[in-house]
Amino acid sequence: MGGVMLMLGGAVGAVLYGVCTATWDPRAVLAVFAALSGTMFVVFITSTNVYALALITGVGLGMIVNRCISGLYTLAPMTYSPPCVPRE
Numbered sequence: 001m002g003g004v005m006l007m008l009g010g011a012v013g014a015v016l017y018g019v020c021t022a023t024w025d026p027r028a029v030l031a032v033f034a035a036l037s038g039t040m041f042v043v044f045i046t047s048t049n050v051y052a053l054a055l056i057t058g059v060g061l062g063m064i065v066n067r068c069i070s071g072l073y074t075l076a077p078m079t080y081s082p083p084c085v086p087r088e
Helices: 002-021 026-046 051-079
Strands: none
């Protein structure tokens, strides 16, 4: 059940990352979500003794971590794109 909740949160998080980057700079959004994911890991680890709270924080953790993964997939091609070389 916990893995399903984590993946459900991840799917929602990927969509929310796209919504946020439509308004703000993708690099800034990724930096904010990376900081939030570190905080959410701490909250998730400390809440594992209460099952319901662990499920709720698992959904939140899945959302935030998947936002970071989506951000890295978005920024990598822009950052490491090959230079345009004209053909002869």
